[in-house]
Amino acid sequence: MFLPINNNEMKERGWNQVDFVLVTGDAYVDHPSFGTSIISRVLESFGYKIGILSQPDWSNVDAFKEFGRPRLGFLVNSGNVDSMVNHYSVFKHRRKNDYYSPGGKAGRRPDRAVIVYSNRIREAYKDVPIIIGGLEASLRRFGHYDYWDNKVRRSILMDSRADILIYGMGEKASVEIAEALDSGIEAHDISWIRGTCVRIKNSGLYEEPDDILLPAFEDICKSKEAYCHSFAKQYRSNDPIVGRRIIESYPGGMNVVQNPPQPPLERDELDRVYSLPYMRDYHPSYERDGGVPAIKEVKFSITSNRGCFGGCSFCAITYHQGREVRSRSLESIVNEAKIISQLPDFKGYIHDVGGPTANFRNPSCSKQLEHGMCQKKDCLYPKPCNQLQVDHSDYIRVLDAVRSLPGIKKVFIRSGIRFDYMMADKDKSFMERLCKYHVSGILKVAPEHVSPQVLSKMHKPSIEVFDKFCKRYENTNRKLRKEQYMVPYFISSHPGSTLDDAIDLALYLKKTGFVPDQVQDFYPTPGTLSTCMYYAEMDPFTMEHIYVAKDLEEKKMQRALMHFNKKENRNTVIKALNKAGRKDLIPVLLGRRNG
Numbered sequence: 001m002f003l004p005i006n007n008n009e010m011k012e013r014g015w016n017q018v019d020f021v022l023v024t025g026d027a028y029v030d031h032p033s034f035g036t037s038i039i040s041r042v043l044e045s046f047g048y049k050i051g052i053l054s055q056p057d058w059s060n061v062d063a064f065k066e067f068g069r070p071r072l073g074f075l076v077n078s079g080n081v082d083s084m085v086n087h088y089s090v091f092k093h094r095r096k097n098d099y100y101s102p103g104g105k106a107g108r109r110p111d112r113a114v115i116v117y118s119n120r121i122r123e124a125y126k127d128v129p130i131i132i133g134g135l136e137a138s139l140r141r142f143g144h145y146d147y148w149d150n151k152v153r154r155s156i157l158m159d160s161r162a163d164i165l166i167y168g169m170g171e172k173a174s175v176e177i178a179e180a181l182d183s184g185i186e187a188h189d190i191s192w193i194r195g196t197c198v199r200i201k202n203s204g205l206y207e208e209p210d211d212i213l214l215p216a217f218e219d220i221c222k223s224k225e226a227y228c229h230s231f232a233k234q235y236r237s238n239d240p241i242v243g244r245r246i247i248e249s250y251p252g253g254m255n256v257v258q259n260p261p262q263p264p265l266e267r268d269e270l271d272r273v274y275s276l277p278y279m280r281d282y283h284p285s286y287e288r289d290g291g292v293p294a295i296k297e298v299k300f301s302i303t304s305n306r307g308c309f310g311g312c313s314f315c316a317i318t319y320h321q322g323r324e325v326r327s328r329s330l331e332s333i334v335n336e337a338k339i340i341s342q343l344p345d346f347k348g349y350i351h352d353v354g355g356p357t358a359n360f361r362n363p364s365c366s367k368q369l370e371h372g373m374c375q376k377k378d379c380l381y382p383k384p385c386n387q388l389q390v391d392h393s394d395y396i397r398v399l400d401a402v403r404s405l406p407g408i409k410k411v412f413i414r415s416g417i418r419f420d421y422m423m424a425d426k427d428k429s430f431m432e433r434l435c436k437y438h439v440s441g442i443l444k445v446a447p448e449h450v451s452p453q454v455l456s457k458m459h460k461p462s463i464e465v466f467d468k469f470c471k472r473y474e475n476t477n478r479k480l481r482k483e484q485y486m487v488p489y490f491i492s493s494h495p496g497s498t499l500d501d502a503i504d505l506a507l508y509l510k511k512t513g514f515v516p517d518q519v520q521d522f523y524p525t526p527g528t529l530s531t532c533m534y535y536a537e538m539d540p541f542t543m544e545h546i547y548v549a550k551d552l553e554e555k556k557m558q559r560a561l562m563h564f565n566k567k568e569n570r571n572t573v574i575k576a577l578n579k580a581g582r583k584d585l586i587p588v589l590l591g592r593r594n595g
Contacts (some may be wrong), residue, residue, distance in 0.1 A: 002030055002283050003040055005052050007066055018051040019043075020178070021070045023117050025086075025109035026079030026100040026294075027286055028054040030279040033298040034080055035134050035170075041276040042171045048072075048178055054283075055101065055108045058116050064124045072181045074121050075174070076162070077134030078113035080294070082525060084148050087111060090521040091552070092148065102289035111148075112136075118160035129187035131177055132156065133166035138320050139527030141167050141197045142234060142248050142256060143217045145227070145535035147524040152221045152535075155248065155256045157199055163187035165197040168320055169306065171273060172262045194240070195262035202253050212237055214248040228540035231532045235540075238319060240264070241372030264307055264326045271332035274303065280343065300346060301414070302336050304328055304398060305355035309364040309379040310418055312448075313459045314494065314522065314530040317356045323373045327361045327394075334401050341407040348408060353399060354415030359422065359430070361394045376541075381459040384424040392422070392430035403437060413438045419445050419469040420461040428472075435476045439484050443473065446489040449497065450508045457496035457533060457546060463508070470512075488514050492558040493549045494522040495533035499580045502558040506573075509562065510589060519562045521555065564589045 004010040005028055010018060020043060024036045031037055040050045051070070056063040079086070079100050086109070087095055098106040110116040114136045121130055140156035157165050164187065166173045173195040180190045191198045207213075212233055215226040230248070237243045243260040250256070265273065280299065282292040305327035308317045333353065340346060352358070363369055364379045365387040379385050403411045413434065422430060434443075447466040449455050455462060470486060477484045490505060509515060524531040532540050537548045549555050557576035560569040570590060577585050 002028070002279055003044070003050050003052050004067075005054060005283060005285065007068070010051055010067060015049055017049075018067050018070050019048040019072045019182075020075050021051045021053050021067050022075040022077075023053045023056060023064070023121070024077050024079055025055060025083055025113040025117075027102050027108075027292045028052045028283045029100075029292055029295055030281065030283070031295060031298060032274055032276075032278050032303060033301065035077060036079070037278060038273060038276075039075065039133070039170055039174050041278060042273060043174060043178055045272075045276055046175055046178065056117070056120075058110045058113075058120055061120055061123045064117075064120050069125050069128060072178060073129030073131060073163075073187065074118075074125075076114055076117050076121070076130060076132045076137075076160075078117075078136035079109065079134070082136045082139070083109055083111060083113040085523065085525060088148060090523045091555075097293075099293040102286040102292060104290075104293040112159075114156060115160045118162050122161055129164075129181060130160070130162040131164045131166060131174075131187075132160055132162040133170045133174070135316070135320060137165050138167040139316055139525070141165055141258060142214065142230070142246075143220050144526045145524070145531060146526065147531070147534075152217075152227065154217055154250065155197070157197055157256055158250065158254070163198070164190060164193075166195060167197060167258070168195050168261055168322060169265070170195065171265065171269075191257070192259065194259050197256055197258045200255050200257050202255075207247065208245065210244050212244050212246045214246060216249045218251060224536040224538065225543065228532060228536050228538060228543060231529075232540045235319070235529065236375040238322060239372040239375075240322075240324070241370075242375065243372075261322060264322060264324045266326060267329050270306070270326060270328045274328060274332060274336060280340075297351070300340055300343075300350055301352035301354075302333055302340070302350065302402070303355055304333055304353050304358075304395075305361055308356040308360060309368075309373070310357055310360075310421075311378045311381060311459050313457060313533070314491065314528055316525060316527045318529070319527040321356060323364075323379075324368070325357075325360045325363055327355075330394075330398050330401055333398055334405065337402045337405055337408065341405060346407075348410065350402060350408060350411040352414040353402060353411060354413055356416070357418045357421075358413050358415045359392060359395055359417055361398075362389065362391065365389050378459055380418070380420055381461065382456070383461070384420065388424065390421060390425045392425055392427065396430060396433055399433070399438060410440070411438060412440045414440075414444070417443070417445060419447075420465050423465055423469055423472075431472055431476050432480070435473065435482060435484060436480055439482075441484055443484065443486045444489065445469070445486060448489065448491050449494065449501070450505050451497065451501035454494055454496045454501050457539075458491075458494060458530070486514075487517065489520060490516060490562060491520050491522050492562055493555045495530055495537075495546050495548045497549060497558060498547055499549075499554060499557060499576060500582075502561045503577065503580055503582055503585065506561040506564050506589060507585070510564070515565055516562060519559050521559055
C-alpha cells in the first residue's frame, strides 16, 4: 500500500494525524531509487506515521496544511535532483521537461525548492520542527558558490529557517531525530546527531579543542583564497572516522555547526533498507497524466552498493554519499530480483545491478576501515594505490546468481563501470563475463577527456589506460564473436581545459572514430571539487592557478569541437581553430573544401 498523499487517504487508514509530513519536489514514486521513498519507509518501519505531500502549490500556504499539523514535524527535500539543475541547462536555459513530474511536464516545483517549501511551512505553522535533507540541502550545507546567481550564497539552513539539516544518506539520522522529537526534546535542542547540521547562536560557548573552524562566511564572500581554504577543510573532514565537528560563523553571532558524518550503513543495515515494502511504482493518481517518466530507467534495476572511492572531482557523491563503499548481500539482491521478476510488466530484463560505480563492492582497503579514508591521497588517481584491494569475484557471484533466476533472460550493467579499476585487476575474467552476459550491445564508459592537465584536474586516469581498456574490450568481443560497441562520455569546458585541450580532444575523437551522441558541458553544481576550481580559478589544495573557460563563446567553441562532424557546428569549429592559431587543422577535422 502507498503511503497517504492527502487528508482523505490519511483518514482511510484510520489516522487522525501523521507523525511527519514529508514534502518533496518530485511526484511520489514508491521505489528504493527515490530518497523520499526510502526515508518514509524507514521511518514507517520504526512505527511512525508518514504523509507524503508531493509537489504542493508553493504559492498557497494552505497547500501545506493538507494533513494538518504533524505530531512531530515536517521533512523537506527538493526531490531526487537539485531543483536548479532540474530547471536549467548549463547555459541557464529553462528546461522544457521534468522527468520526475507527472507526464514529464515542467513547472510543478519552484526554484530553490527546499527554501521555498520550508518558508511556506513556517508561515503555516510558526513553531513546527522542520528538517531538511536530500541532495539540494546536503550540498548546500555551508556557504557555497551558486552558479545560477554567480555568487557565494550562505548555508541553506540560514535561508530555509529549518531547525536541522540532514546531509548524506539520511536513514540513521532521520530515525535518531524522530526518536529525539518523540521523547519530547525540542528541535532546537537536538544538536548532537551525526550526519546533521544545526544553527547555534554563539557556538564558541560549546567549541571543543578538535573542532574545525572554517573561514567566516563574510570572508569566503570577499576572498577566493578563503573560499578554497574552507572547501579543503570540509573535503578532508568528510569521513566518519577522521571527521570532526565543523563550524562556520555568520554575522550576528549565528553559526552553522556540522556534526561528524554518520557511519555508512553496513551490509545488514543496507539489506534491511532494501527489503522494506516498496510498491515499486508511481502513485496511481498520476496514471491520468501518463505516469512519471523517471520510473522507466530504474523500475527493473537493483542498487547493489553505495559510496564511491573513485574521487572524480566533478562528482557530488564524494561530498554526499562519501568515499566509503558498502554493498548489499547476495541474498538481499537475489530476493529483490525475485520480487522484480514477479511484477506484471516485467519482460525478463534486469536493466542494472550497480550503484555510483557498479564494480565497487567492497571498501577500498583494510586500513580505511580502521583509520578512515586518506585525507591527502586518492585510491585510483593518479594511479591505483598499492593498498587498493581489487577484486571482482563477489560482483561476479552476484551477477551470476541474479542471471540464473527463473524468468530472468538478461542482466545488464548500465551504471558506471570504473575501467581503471578493471584494468588493475590481475584476474582478467570479469571483462569476458561483462561482454558475454551484461552488455546490451553498447557499453557506456567515462574517460571524460584526453588532455593530461585536464584529467589531472578531474582526478581521472590517463587516456592511455582507457585506450588499453578499449583494446581489451574489442579483443574480448572478437573472441566471443559479439558485435558490441562502446560509447565514451566526455566533458567540455571543465576547469583546466583550454581551447588547445578541446582541439586535442576533437583530434582524438576523429582518430578513434568515437563521435559522442551527447555532449556534456561541465555544470558547476554545489559541493564538488570542480565547482570550487571553477569559481576560484585555483586548486583548493595547492592554491595553484587554473585556467577556466567562463566566456560563453569559448564554452560553445569547446562544445562544438566535440561534435565537429555536425554541419551546424562547422562555422564555430572554424572560428575556434582560427582563434587557437590551428587553421592547419580545418581540413583534418572538416574536410578539404574548408581549407
